[in-house]
Amino acid sequence: MPEGHTIHRLALDLKKTLGSEVVRASSPQGRFPEATALDGMVLGDAQAVGKHLLLFFGSEGACVHVHLGLFGRFRPVRAPFPEPRPTVRLRLVGSRACWDLVGPTICELVGEDAVTKLRARLGADPITSSPRPRTTWPRVHASKRSIGALLLDQSIFAGIGNVYRAELLFLLGVHPETRGNELSRKELEKLWSLARSLLARGVQANRIVTVEGATRRTRKRDALYVYRQRACRTCAGGIGSFMCGGRTIYYCPRCQPAR
Ligand SMILES: [Zn+2]
Structure with missing residues (x-):
């Protein structure tokens, strides 16, 4: 699934x-008939909030909310723009560019209330939030x-x-099963600032690079460093994995000892 860096990069590229x-x-x-209502409007802004993309049209607060999910793709189409494939949920064409959205989990037209609710139910996004994890720490x-x-x-x-x-937990030397209440404020601040810099690097490279x-x-x-790796780049020991939070996590048992 695309992580936050992909959506932030997408927002920047769409805006540009x-x-x-x-x-x-x-x-x-045909599965997003609301596109007709947006046709001919000005794309005012494109924003990323975590893994959600928000495209703002016109001056009345009309917003297209997109979540790519596991299989969604939102990609530029090279000129001369060919006829869209029948799987394209949303095509946006400007004077210089054309973008096709295919297979998103969410593509819906929403108003300001829904945008406010979405922002409220999401935690702080390290890329756009404050340099310190003020709301995340508690x-x-x-x-x-x-x-x-x-x-x-x-x-x-x-x-x-x-x-x-x-990658974050490996770089911090923290075992994935460490409980939230066992982390010190200093450790969380380190995690937060590392998340900010790694995600920013991801936006720039348009892919995840941590080494x-x-x-x-x-x-x-x-x-x-560790994601789907076999050996640790630091200690050469084997990388371990287990289910954590519903997904497989990779870690180095030596560099990230349990507390
Ligand atoms: Zn190691």
Whole structure:
């Protein structure tokens, strides 16, 4: 599933290529008939909140809320723009660019109330929130759940997914089963600032790279420390895995000892 960096990058790219101009909107698949209402409106803004994408049209607060889920893709189409495939849920065409949205879990037209509710049910997004985990700390500190599970809880950490959580905990030397209430404020602050810098790096590279010195051209297995890796890059020991928060987590038993 795309993590927060993908959605932030998408918002930036959509804004850059379609923003502030009249956009033709259509739903070739027919499953988003509300596209007709947006056709001919100006795309005013594109924002990411965790893994959710918000596209604001016109001046009345009309917003398209998109969640890509596991299989959704929102990609630019190269000129000359071909006829859309019948699976395209939403096509947006501007004077310079064309984008096709395929297979999202959510694609809905919403108003300001729904946007406010969405923001309220999501936790702070490390990319856009304050440099210190002010609202996140009380939630983590009060919790007996493991930090591995808490990191996937979008109402606490918006935008972190399975790859980033494994990499973050490895870099901090924290065992995934460490409970939220066992972490010190200092540890959470370190986690938060690392999440901010890794996600920002992900937005820039448009993919997840956590290994120091790795770039967007680095082979996948050399770009990550523990996620789906076999041996630890630090101690050469075997990488372990188990189910944590409903997903498989990868960690190094030596570098991330249990407390
Ligand atoms: Zn290790």
